[in-house]
Amino acid sequence: MNPVRISIVEYLNTAPLVRGFTHGPLRGKYELSFTVPSQCAEALRSGAADVAIIPAIEYHRIADLVILPNLSIASKKSVRSLLLVSRKPIQEVTRIALDRSSRSTQALTRILCEKLWRIQPEFFEAAPDLPAMLQQADAALLIGDPALRLAITCAPRAHRDASGDLVSPAALPEFGESGSLYIYDIVEKWHSLTSLPAVLAVWAARREAVTPQLVQNFQDSLAFGLQHVDAIASEAAAEMNLPAADLRRYLLENIDYHLDAENLRGLTRYYELAAELGLITRADAIEMAAEPGNPARHMDVVAGGRGNPS
Numbered sequence: 001m002n003p004v005r006i007s008i009v010e011y012l013n014t015a016p017l018v019r020g021f022t023h024g025p026l027r028g029k030y031e032l033s034f035t036v037p038s039q040c041a042e043a044l045r046s047g048a049a050d051v052a053i054i055p056a057i058e059y060h061r062i063a064d065l066v067i068l069p070n071l072s073i074a075s076k077k078s079v080r081s082l083l084l085v086s087r088k089p090i091q092e093v094t095r096i097a098l099d100r101s102s103r104s105t106q107a108l109t110r111i112l113c114e115k116l117w118r119i120q121p122e123f124f125e126a127a128p129d130l131p132a133m134l135q136q137a138d139a140a141l142l143i144g145d146p147a148l149r150l151a152i153t154c155a156p157r158a159h160r161d162a163s164g165d166l167v168s169p170a171a172l173p174e175f176g177e178s179g180s181l182y183i184y185d186i187v188e189k190w191h192s193l194t195s196l197p198a199v200l201a202v203w204a205a206r207r208e209a210v211t212p213q214l215v216q217n218f219q220d221s222l223a224f225g226l227q228h229v230d231a232i233a234s235e236a237a238a239e240m241n242l243p244a245a246d247l248r249r250y251l252l253e254n255i256d257y258h259l260d261a262e263n264l265r266g267l268t269r270y271y272e273l274a275a276e277l278g279l280i281t282r283a284d285a286i287e288m289a290a291e292p293g294n295p296a297r298h299m300d301v302v303a304g305g306r307g308n309p310s
Helices: 012-022 037-046 056-060 104-115 130-136 144-157 186-194 212-227 229-240 244-254 261-276
Strands: 005-009 031-035 051-055 065-075 082-086 095-099 122-126 139-143 166-169 180-185 198-206 286-288 297-301 307-309
Touching: 005 012, 005 037, 012 031, 012 065, 012 144, 012 212, 012 229, 012 244, 031 037, 037 051, 037 056, 037 198, 051 056, 056 065, 056 104, 056 198, 056 261, 065 212, 065 261, 082 104, 082 144, 082 186, 095 104, 095 130, 104 122, 104 139, 104 186, 104 198, 104 261, 122 130, 130 139, 139 144, 144 166, 144 180, 144 244, 180 186, 186 198, 186 261, 198 261, 212 229, 229 244, 261 286
Parallel strands: 005 031, 005 051, 065 286, 095 122, 095 139
Antiparallel strands: 051 198, 065 198, 082 139, 082 180, 166 180, 286 297, 297 307
């Protein structure tokens, strides 16, 4: 039999989820490929992958998928790797460049503009090059490792303004800008809007690929990764030329890798608002594969962001 094909996001925040596959006892068991979030979804959609870590929004855009249980990339209150970076206060923004690597965070940004900031900017996709994006737009959505690097780099000189928003001097080589930049953590703003966590990505699989052993292997891979966060942070620090302590804190404090009840409430609320804005056709029930030893579950998406497991 051919090995199960797994498409993986090549960002630091995914590393604990796949550590067991890349460095641990499950190494070599599955066929792994690495890319950006949007392309992981395309691999699953086209049949090039059997399982993928996909932007949460894509679960409702690809037919016949199930979500692997109690696994996700989520964030409870702030994330540091999903940033809207603006040359002016958000209420004055009229044009936003969206990192084309993103899908879920693009949708989150559109929801925040409509529901929190009450603005209606023009959106367009662009490569994740902040100086180039800000030459074409008032603000730019940056995700993943480039956003995390920016957050860590600007932290020593940034401050909160009277509205509580983060403002940083732009006179740094990484910015390519002068003056000030307003930096909005997308998860922080989502939490301001909903008082709920944000689920950014999920492990999704073609139904026929899912077995109890596969689910157990994915959960074991995460358990192995969380046991080796120090090693992951040290390796990433050498590659990214950033402090290992900052990267460790990011992995342990900003990212939550589970799909607990609170995260599921955040996910259902996200789908409800995405459907309201026409970003997905409708917010159907979420189907999760069975936990080893337990039956599969459906999570209905209902008003108010509450899910009814059945």
